Amino acid sequence: MQILIAMRIAQVSPLFESVPPKLYGGTERVVSYLTEELIRLGHDVTLFASGDSLTAARLVSPCAKAIRQLGKNDCSLIPQLVMLEQLKREKSEYDIAHFHLDYLHYSLLREHDIPSVTTMHSRLDIAQLIPLYQEFSEIPVVSISDAQRIPLPWLNWKGTVHHGLPTDLYSLYTKPQRYAAFLGRISPEKRPDRAIEITRRAGIKLKIAAKVGYPDEDYWENFIKPLIAKSPHVEFIGEINETEKNEFLGNATVMIAPIDWPEPFGLVIIEAMACGTPVLAYRCGSTPELIKNGVNGYIVDNMSSAEKCMNKINEIDRTKCRLYFEEHFAVEKMAREYVRVYENILNAENEFEAPVYSILPGINPWKISSNSKTKYI
DSSP: OOEEEEOEEEEEOOSSSOSSOSSSOHHHHHHHHHHHHHHHTTOEEEEEOOTTOOOSSEEEOSSSSOGGGGOSOSOTHHHHHHHHHHHHHTGGGOSEEEEOSTTTTHHHHHHSOOOEEEEEOSOOOOTTHHHHHHHTTTSEEEESSTGGGTTOTTSEEEEEOOOOBOTTSSOOOSSOOSEEEEEEEOOTTTOHHHHHHHHHHHTOEEEEEEEOOGGGHHHIIIIIHHHHHTOTTEEEOOOOOHHHHHHHHHTOSEEEEOOOSOOSOOHHHHHHHHTTOOEEEESOTTHHHHOOBTTTEEEESSHHHHHHHHTTGGGSOHHHHHHHHHHHSBHHHHHHHHHHHHHHHHHHHHTSOOOOEEOOTTOOGGGTSOSSSSEEO
16 A cells, blocks of 8 residues: 655755856755755755745745855855754754755754754765764765765765756757867866867867866966967857756767766766767766766776777767666656655654655645644545
């Protein structure tokens, strides 16, 4: 027997970007997709985010605009602390709180009875993190790739949930133009210099659509900008928005992700394959979990193997690339996997055997159920 259940869920987003972000902002984009899909599946969701966010959820905001819109300042922590106080006051209104803040809220969870899960969106291979996570090792957490867990396997992992995108967000492009795309941000770990060299060897134009953030301004000015100036095959576009990404990625022959760090996920990889555009990526972090060689791209280990794979990138069927995205990285799959995590956490806390749950698309049980904390029909 299946029981239809709706939960009251608090989604707690970082405040650096709006939800969804106007430009760059992977975490906030995922929070947006997840929030809207949970609502579509029949759940009652409150989103804690900046006031310029757009959502069908109830919006609770400690600040009118995203922190990034305020420019450089030393007060970025203040609205985040206010947001946690807002959540604490309303904690009885939710069955579970889903945090996307890394570790800022851990003391709050320890001091107050708030069923929760935290998605780890950042890299975990930083030595300074170890004492913090040792102190708060009981906090329930979710990884966005299996590779992300490797530095801290002893955390209270409740699952791995790959990111997902709405299937109607990007369109399949079957007749690309002849250029390679680099999308994301300019930083040493993203290795735009590798992308420039790979495309130089392949004899193909490279278009770079990337954010230059405050921490990486010196890297941009002193290394990448001069390198682009002496590379006639490279066009720097700058930061682009969601609408522009579809055409930028869809028209590309290949998207290049020549990363040099343990990437926790790599949202741009599934954005590209949603357009049918294959991805050439270095074997770092999560990339082997996202790319199946010869189906939606190639995993490479060095410049030589990158050069060889670039020569056969046109052999990949772009329609099959898109189908791989739909099967593995659709937003509904992500949302349903998070619902299972929520259920497992709540059932463990309530110490009863978990029933089989299902949410029926298009049905909102909240309109016809009782006022009990967990809503059943």
